[in-house]
Amino acid sequence: xxxxxxxxxxPPLVTRRPVKTQEELGLLLADKGVRYYEExxxxxxxxxxxxxxLDSTCKSRIRTWLEICSHCSLCADTCLFYLANDxxxxxxxxxxxxxxxxxxVKRKGDVDTDFMINCMxxxxxxxxxxxxxxxxxxxxxxxxxxxxxxxxxCFSQGFVPHEMKIGSGMxxxxxxxxxxxxxxxxxxxxxxAEENEDYYPGLTIPVDKPDADIMYTINAREVKxxxxxxxxxxxxxxxxxxxxxxxxxxxxxxxxxMFAGDWEGCKHQVEWVYEAMERLKPKRxxxxxxxxxxxxxxxxxxxxxxxxxxxxxxxxxxxxEWVLEALETxxxxxxxxxxxxxxxxxxxxxxxxxxxxxxxxxxKIMSYIAEDFRDIKPSREHxxxxxxxxxxxxxxxxxxxxxxxxxxxxxxxxxxxAKFIVVPxxxxxxxxxxxxxxxxxxxxxxxxxxxxxxxxxxxxxxxxKDEE
Amino acid sequence: xxxxxxGPLAVISFAVFFLGVVxxxxxxxxxxxxxxDRVAYTKKFGxxxxxxxxxxxxxxxxxxxxxxxxxxxMGVTYLFHLCLIxxxxxxxxxxxxxxxSWNISWITIPDRVADYMTLVIIVAGIFxxxxxxxxxxxxxxxxxxxxxxxxxxLAPFVTGYIAxxxxxxxxSWLIAHILSGEIMLVAIPFTKLSHFVLFFCSRIQIGMxxxxxxxxxxxxxxxx
Numbered sequence: 001x002x003x004x005x006x007x008x009x010x011p012p013l014v015t016r017r018p019v020k021t022q023e024e025l026g027l028l029l030a031d032k033g034v035r036y037y038e039e040x041x042x043x044x045x046x047x048x049x050x051x052x053x054l055d056s057t058c059k060s061r062i063r064t065w066l067e068i069c070s071h072c073s074l075c076a077d078t079c080l081f082y083l084a085n086d087x088x089x090x091x092x093x094x095x096x097x098x099x100x101x102x103x104x105v106k107r108k109g110d111v112d113t114d115f116m117i118n119c120m121x122x123x124x125x126x127x128x129x130x131x132x133x134x135x136x137x138x139x140x141x142x143x144x145x146x147x148x149x150x151x152x153x154c155f156s157q158g159f160v161p162h163e164m165k166i167g168s169g170m171x172x173x174x175x176x177x178x179x180x181x182x183x184x185x186x187x188x189x190x191x192x193a194e195e196n197e198d199y200y201p202g203l204t205i206p207v208d209k210p211d212a213d214i215m216y217t218i219n220a221r222e223v224k225x226x227x228x229x230x231x232x233x234x235x236x237x238x239x240x241x242x243x244x245x246x247x248x249x250x251x252x253x254x255x256x257x258m259f260a261g262d263w264e265g266c267k268h269q270v271e272w273v274y275e276a277m278e279r280l281k282p283k284r285x286x287x288x289x290x291x292x293x294x295x296x297x298x299x300x301x302x303x304x305x306x307x308x309x310x311x312x313x314x315x316x317x318x319x320x321e322w323v324l325e326a327l328e329t330x331x332x333x334x335x336x337x338x339x340x341x342x343x344x345x346x347x348x349x350x351x352x353x354x355x356x357x358x359x360x361x362x363x364k365i366m367s368y369i370a371e372d373f374r375d376i377k378p379s380r381e382h383x384x385x386x387x388x389x390x391x392x393x394x395x396x397x398x399x400x401x402x403x404x405x406x407x408x409x410x411x412x413x414x415x416x417x418a419k420f421i422v423v424p425x426x427x428x429x430x431x432x433x434x435x436x437x438x439x440x441x442x443x444x445x446x447x448x449x450x451x452x453x454x455x456x457x458x459x460x461x462x463x464x465k466d467e468e
Numbered sequence: 469x470x471x472x473x474x475g476p477l478a479v480i481s482f483a484v485f486f487l488g489v490v491x492x493x494x495x496x497x498x499x500x501x502x503x504x505d506r507v508a509y510t511k512k513f514g515x516x517x518x519x520x521x522x523x524x525x526x527x528x529x530x531x532x533x534x535x536x537x538x539x540x541x542m543g544v545t546y547l548f549h550l551c552l553i554x555x556x557x558x559x560x561x562x563x564x565x566x567x568x569s570w571n572i573s574w575i576t577i578p579d580r581v582a583d584y585m586t587l588v589i590i591v592a593g594i595f596x597x598x599x600x601x602x603x604x605x606x607x608x609x610x611x612x613x614x615x616x617x618x619x620x621x622l623a624p625f626v627t628g629y630i631a632x633x634x635x636x637x638x639x640s641w642l643i644a645h646i647l648s649g650e651i652m653l654v655a656i657p658f659t660k661l662s663h664f665v666l667f668f669c670s671r672i673q674i675g676m677x678x679x680x681x682x683x684x685x686x687x688x689x690x691x692x
Contacts, residue, residue: 060499068660068667071614074538089607310511381690
C-alpha cells in the first residue's frame, strides 16, 4: 500500500505536452520506459481535444486519401514491413492506415486508450514513413504522409514511444536531439581543429563567422559520439578552399521532434537554425551526412517556420550535393590510384531521395570515387528504407520489428555482390551497423567523408611543412 | 414509370451528379492548406503544375512502375475504366436521347463495339469480385461498401446488356437500366465513386507535392 501511494506521488511521465524541463527529462531518462508504458495503459484519451484537432488539421487531402482508397492492395508489396513479415496482410500500408487513422477519422476521435496504443504501435512500429507506398499507389495516396500526421495526433494525446518523447524534449531543452549544449559544440570544434592542425596547417573551424560562403550544420551525435566527423568535414572544406563557418547557436540540424510528431517542437528547432542564417548571412547552408536532418531543416522546415515559399532563408544543400559540386568544379580532386577498387554499393536515405530528389547526385559521386560501383536494386527513388528510418532505430519497444525489416536491406545489399556500402546518412549508418551485428553477413560501411579523405589530393600549399 | 425515370428523375440525377462533383472539387481545393500539407501550392505554382502534369501523364497512361509490376490487374483496371467511360458517353442510343431532349449531339461508336465494351466491363467486374473474395491481401481491406460500390458500377452495364439484347421482360430491364444508371450518377459524389473526380485531385496534389517540394525543383521529377 505504501508503495502504491509512493507511486501515486510520482509526477506523471505520460503527458499530452512536450517535455520542456530538465527535471521531467531526467525522470523520463531514468525510467527507461518501464513505468512510462505502464502509465500509458490507463492514460485517458482527451476525446474532445482529439476531435478538435481532427476538425482543424485533417483537411481534404487526407480525408480524400482515406475515402478514395480502392482497397486494391497494390501497396502491399511496396512496403518493407509487408515483405519482411512473410507477406502478412496486416502489414499492408492501406490496412495499417485504414485501421488506425481511418477509424480515428470515422469515429471523430471517439476512441479509447487501447485504440491509441495500437495507433502508436502502428505509426512507429510498423511504418518508417519512408513514403515508398505513395509512389506506387495509382490514386497517389501517400500513407507515409498519413502516418506522419497520425504521429502528430498520437503525440498530442501522449501516446508516443518513450525515446521519441525524450528526443522531442531534448530539442526543447537543448535545441539538439541530445544533451549537447552550444558550449559543448564549440569546445568540440576547437578540440578537433587543434587535433588536426598539425596534419593540415591552417585548418580552423570558424565559429559564427559572418558572410561566409557556407554555413555548416551537423547532427548532435557528431559532437557526442563522433567528433572526428566534424574534423573530417573541416578538413574537406579546408582542402577545397571553402570560406565556411559553423554557427554557435543554430548548429543542430536534426529533428527527433519530426519523428515524434511534435510539430511545435519542429518549429522551435528549425527556427533556431534559421535565426543563425539570418544572423550570419551565409551564402548557403550545407548539412552533414544525415537524411532526416536534411528533410527536417531543408524540406519540411520552412513550412513549420511559416515561410510561404517553402524555401530556407538561404539556399541549403545536403552534404552529398556539396561533395558533387566540389568534385565537378575541381575544388576536390581525387587521386585515381586511390579510388575504391572493391565492389561498392550505396544506401541512399529515403529522406533525400523520395523527399529531396538527390539520387543522381550520389551516383555521380560514385563515378568519381569508385571503380566498381554496383547500384542497389531497386535503386534511386525506388530504394527501400534501411529499416531504421522514421525513428525506428532508436525505439526499444520495437527492436524486434526493426530487426525483422532490416532483412530487406540485407538482401538488397547482398544481391549487389558488394560487401562495402557508402552510407551518407547517420540513421542508415546505424541501421546497417546493427544489420551486420544481427545478421553477420560480413559487410562494411562508411560515410562519404572518411572515404574522400583517403583519396583526395592535398594541394602542395596545404601540406604540412615537414612533408615538403 | 418509363416516363418518370427517363424524365424528371434523369434530370434530378444529372443535376445531383454535376452539382455533387463540382462541390467535391471545390471542397477539395478549398481544403488544401500550404502549411498543413507543407506544399507551397501557390508560391511555386509553376513547378507544381509541371509535377502535376507528370503525375497525370504517368497514371492516366500505363507508364508507371505499378503497371510494370502488376500488369494483369492494372491492364484489367485500365480497360475497365476506359470502357466504363467511353461506352455510355458514345453509345448511339444515349446520344440520340440527348439529341432529342437538348438538341446537341456528338460522335458515336458502333453498337457492336459498345456491346463488347460492356462485356469487358462485366468480365472485369467479376474479376474484381473474385479477387476481392479470394486474395487475402484484398480481402483484409474489403468492407461492405466495396461490394456495394462495385454493384452500383456494374448494374447499369448488366441491365443495359440485357435490355439491348431484348431478353424477356424488356421494359422492366430498360427501366432497371435507367434507374441503375441514375443510382450510379447520384452515388458518384457521395461514395468511393467520387474518385471519378477526386482521382484527378489526388494525382494533381501528389504531383505538385513532388514537383514543388520533394526534389521536383532539383531538376528531377519523381520516377513514377
